[in-house]
Amino acid sequence: MALAIGVDIGGTKVAAGVVDTSGQVLRRARADTPERSVRPQVVEDTIVGVVTELIESCAEPIVAIGIGAAGFVAADRATIVFSPHLSWRNEPLRDRLSDRIGQPIFIDNDANAAMWAEAKYGAVRGETHAMMITLGTGIGGGILMGGEVIRGLFGIAGEFGHMQVVPGGHRCECGNRGCWEQYASGNALVREARGLVAANSPLARDLYERVAGDPARLTGPLVTEVAQAGDRTAIELLTEVGTWLGIGIANLAAAFDPGAFVIGGGVSAAGELLLDPARQAFRKQLTGRGFRPEARIVRAELGNEAGLIGAADLARESVAG
Template sequence: MSERLAVGIDIGGTKVAGGLVAEDGTVVARARRDTPHRSKSPGVVENTIVEVVSELLDLAEDPVVAVGIGAAGFVAADRATVVFAPHLSWRGEPLEANLQRRVPVPISVDNDANAAAWAEWRFGAAQGETHLMMITLGTGIGGALLFDGQVVRGKYGIAGEFGHMQVVPGGQRCECGNRGCWEQYASGNALVREARSLMTANSPVASDLLDRVEGDPMALTGPLITQAAQEGDPTATELLGEIGQWLGVGIANLAAAFDPGTFVVGGGVSAAGDLLLDPARITFRRHLTGRGYRPEAQIVAAQLGNEAGLIGAADLARRDA
């Protein structure tokens, strides 16, 4: 009996990652392209998606029944239109229709965090959980809710955009247009921004980070900071701890509003593991309303890594096919 394969595409601020996904969640083939700079037209990004999908379709040895797109942005309730993407140049973009004209397999579009949450519930860290919230830490912060086996998308499809909760009135300017959004304090961009500010100030505590990029602060990336922390650099560890503290504050607010059983933290920044999550857990407990008198949600690392979004997008699309 042949496998019902599906293609999953995860579109982030920096990459388009794709996978050919089997029914048990296994990724049997992969393809990846860099995301064109946000100033380029939406058509350029769509061309990149089509390249990745076409490569994967050519690699498939069994029938591909669907293509699922996980987009980093606000996806309308029709699961076809990207209303707004802070890190890409999509504004009311009819993504499904544009891609369907060029791809010979049924396409569905969803928010990338919704897709990641679905994957972790089906195949990863949250199997069996009835009330799950997903936090994805990458270029920004994505989020999703999955209650009783259903993704909660909201009336207009835009539920779960936790990264744009205001946590510091009048704070850092966010790409969404507001100030003080959570993702300005607990994301990959925030981590790199804080590290670069120490480096450009010629702070001696940033000497190890400067050495790693040969004195060029603009060459610093989140993974380099994580690597430095894992190798014992105290400044990198402190920077990750600060991001973790902000993460814990936001999770405590979400627990007060939604009372889930599990928070799954994924995305590229979550590769730091307990260097990030231990400060988050400590701060969460300190800020949780009713602490000491209520059950506490667990905060766990995603198990599927950076591929959760594409696995979930594929599985959701196969489910709809």
Template sequence: MSNDLAIGIDIGGTKVAGGVVDGEGRVIARARRDTPHRSTAPHVVEDVIVDAVKELLAAAPSRPVAIGIGAAGFVSSDRATVVFAPHLSWRHEPLREALRQRIDLPVFVDNDANASCWAEWRFGAVRQESHVVMVNLGTGIGGAILTDGQMQRGRFGIAGEFGHMQVVPDGHRCECGNRGCWEQYASGNALVREARSMIAANSPMAADMAAMVDGDPTKLTGPMITEAAQGGDSTAEELLAEIGTWLGVGLANLANAFDPGAFVIGGGVSAAGPMLLDPAKASFRRHLSGRGYRPEARIVKAQLSNEAGLVGAADLARTEVEQAGGAQ
């Protein structure tokens, strides 16, 4: 363990999660912070990251070899700059250089979904699969493509932004600036939006969920909806099934583009399990072109849960250092 530790930091829309990760993908120390509001200056987010890294360095049994950052946004192909982060204030933010000036370790930045996909391929649900597409359902939708052990980042580093495929012309406005993006129909935000609208409209069908938040729809969260569905709330089940149906539509489109052997579904919404994935699988089969005459990709739930991003970010950073012979 003395020379295979790395730190992974996963920056999401609501939390910054960090961990010290060994070469087998085990998290041996953890840190967590709230993500600063999107209007906050970029250096404040960097302060939060540095603070979490310092805590993890103090907790590590030996000095890690590198730090990997998984960021929810568009990351440049040189893995140094966050070009655009819909849920943060980063716009062409030189994140790697900013952090290297404050942390005396090699730093690598990647998209958070790339990090999660790498972790699931190395240690989780899709080990040994040669062609993987990951879809992360969280605040928005992140995505990643892995082929023959290589992350496919695209010419400019922005491959895998599946959440911003347009599925409904002139549909709901998205934070990216367009309308009708997939994540407006199949993400955690979409799930919460629909449930809150029912509570705000005093729908009797949402009475149980309204009771959970004392009638205040702004207090309702995605995990609460999942909890309600798991407790037998038929409206919550219906909302999850609707999200799953839209998920299946998008997966069928992605199958046409990438023909993977497996889709791995991660992110917080995936905690709903079969209530989400069963409708997704049915919708996928219904919308897949050439259905009945082509092999179908497996659709599996991610195994590493909320820690996939930090585990993958750490392992990608360690891999980079190893491939460079210990020098960045």
């Protein structure tokens, strides 16, 4: 069995796993993502640490290692051009990891890897034209057209999170204002919830009590938990994020016309509390609504492991030729 290791580098965690040819994760390792201010070497050390742990725990040989990185990956599939959440700037990550690990290394954008996994093993099996939207710290995106991942001439297609949706809007970590991820991501959800708690709004009484009045303790999963328990304000916060999600998806449908959109990332754990308002906003904003086929909007099946599963499978295919 040709086993590969997939590594998913997100804004808050580095998750890795040994993946077989059926997309099953056989072993797992995890570490916190280093702070953005630290040297790239520290992120590299973290990757090497989780990969080494998995290699040493696996009796069978590993054929390749795939890295799904939250950032712009150059067309050479070797260099991280830019990462808004990490300190990578034109970082030759593939070569540095190859030197230290001694295994074939494949690098791709994390959302591209997740798109591949969901198309091969998950929610959009059988779709030849689909798009992945990953909602976590920010928004990532992957494009599947004609059964192939589309990366663009320079390798960085699919950075949907940095489409401008509100001119002069919230400042984004990428440096611009009004990016989509400032309105439809985990960070957006937490920002709005913390604002209500900081203001001691009577609308956020349940959230306020959950964190003892300390906005810094408020997280996206907590907002989702409170919403799922029926809190009207938490539900409203997720509805707002879902509405922005649907607006952005309608724009993508106008440009790419896929058969399905698959929604992954940590925020997708909210399920229909997020997806139902997204579908409503999508239908309302869709160009030619009522006179054209409507793409499905579905939740990812592989959860938070889609990125590492896809990275591992792409790496395995790259060494198989």
